[in-house]
Amino acid sequence: METLLLGPDAxxxxxxxxxxxEAVGDAFAAYACGDAQMPAKSYIDLPQYDGDFRSMPAYLDAEGWDGAGVKWVNSHPENPEQFDLPTVMGTMIYSDPETAVPLAILDGTTLTRKRTGAAAAVATDHLAVAxxxxxxxxxxxxxxxxxxxxxxxxxxxETVVVADKDADAVAAFADAYGDRFSVREGSIAEAAACDVVSTTTPVTDPxxxxxxxxxxxxxxxxGAxxxxxxxxADVLLLDAKVVIDDHAQCTHSGEINVPYAAGTLTDADIHAELGDVVVGAATGRTDGDGVTVFDSTGLAIQDVAAAHxxxxxxxxxxxxxxxxxVATE
Incomplete structure (x- = not known):
């Protein structure tokens, strides 16, 4: 059986x-219903290279299909300067659960970008004003x-407000999307005042x-x-209906990790995991809601869904x- 090799362009x-x-939404639903397996990420630390590897395996049984896969991803901060390579690279193996045949080997970097956007869309669909x-x-x-x-x-x-300290990055974004949307540069406050806002920065100070x-x-x-x-800001999280993708990951390394570790934010301040919202076990946006927040860390089930x-x-x-x-016998 053939395996497809799918690079970034593919x-x-x-x-x-x-x-x-839709598939990422199905993955969250399968996870909430117990129809997915997602072991914790495993790490290989390589201090001699100032880097590490991480493996992210998952299986999910979704509506009308099932799939399995593993993403092998790294973080090598010195790569750009020393080797002209990206800091983070990923490779995804997507397999047939019945036979274990690798159906595809995919560029995991592009796939991660896509499934991360899709997770935000699933959350937005359930938590943003209609x-x-x-x-x-x-x-x-x-x-x-x-x-x-x-x-x-x-x-x-219709309208997109982009805040970034790099004016060239904002201009490039406007060039890429200005023909389909009304795109303008703005402050963080102007961006945050929109109906929906997505934050994608690596900051440690809110x-x-x-x-x-x-x-x-x-x-x-x-971003976290x-x-x-x-x-x-902590007060923003405490004042919002907070929905997370996974409790273990978010409390360790998601947006809520800092106030959670400090005891400022507790489990009582977390409304639900997104999968529970998707399947109706927890409420999404209601008429009485003000600000809602989705804390996304990225899950291996999303990679499998997108790869499918x-x-x-x-x-x-x-x-x-x-x-x-795979050689056939």
Whole structure:
């Protein structure tokens, strides 16, 4: 059986945003219903290279399909300067659960960007006001585009306010998306006042204040992925309906990790995990809600869901390169 090799361009070509958002929503539902297996990330520390490897395996049984896979991802901060390579790279192996045949080997970096955007879209669909038309982006890096593309599948976004200290990055973003949306540069406060705001920065000192956020704004906190990272003011988190992707990951390395470790924010301040909201075991946005926050750390089930969609599209539309990786007996 052939295995598809899908590089960055192929993953980009094979990503159909509505399908990826739907699949990631199905993954959260499967996780909430006990129809997924997702062992904790495992780490290999390499201090001699100032880097590490992480493995993220998962299996999920979703509506109409099941899939398994593992993402092998690194963090080598010296790569750009010393080797002209990215700090973070990922490779995803997507497998047939029944036979264990590797159906595809995918660029995990592009896949991660896509599934992260899709997670924010799932959260936005359940937690943002139904008539949301404005999106604030705090951070104009590569994830900002994925946030816009994905969220625009669940809300009729018209206006985009982008806040970033790098004016060139904002200009590049406007060039990329200005033909489809009304994009303008703004302050963090202006971005945070939108109907929906996504934060994608690596800061350790909060940059989004409570009084900057609109009365009924939904916030996707996407930037925190390690201990100490923290984008939103504690008082904002305490005043909001907080939904997380996974309790263990978020309390360790998500947006809530700093106030949770300090005891400022407790389990009583966490409304639910997103999967419970998706399946209706916990409420999404209600008429009485003010600010809502989604704390996203990124889950391996999202990678499997996105890989499934990309693989199926690629297989049907002759995207990627087929190779014989498994010898048949």
């Amino acid at each position: 993953v980009e070509d094979a990503t159909q945003w509505p399908a990826v958002v 008539d949301a038309t404005s999106l604030g982006l705090v951070g104009a890096g590569v994830q900002a585009g994925a946030q816009l593309e994905a969220i625009a599948t669940v809300r009729d976004i 940059i989004v204040a409570r009084d900057a956020v609109g009365d009924h704004t939904h916030v996707n906190a996407m 992925d390690a201990e100490g990272k923290h984008e939103l 969609v990309v693989y199926e599209y690629a297989r049907k539309n002759d995207v990627g390169t087929a190779m014989e990786l």
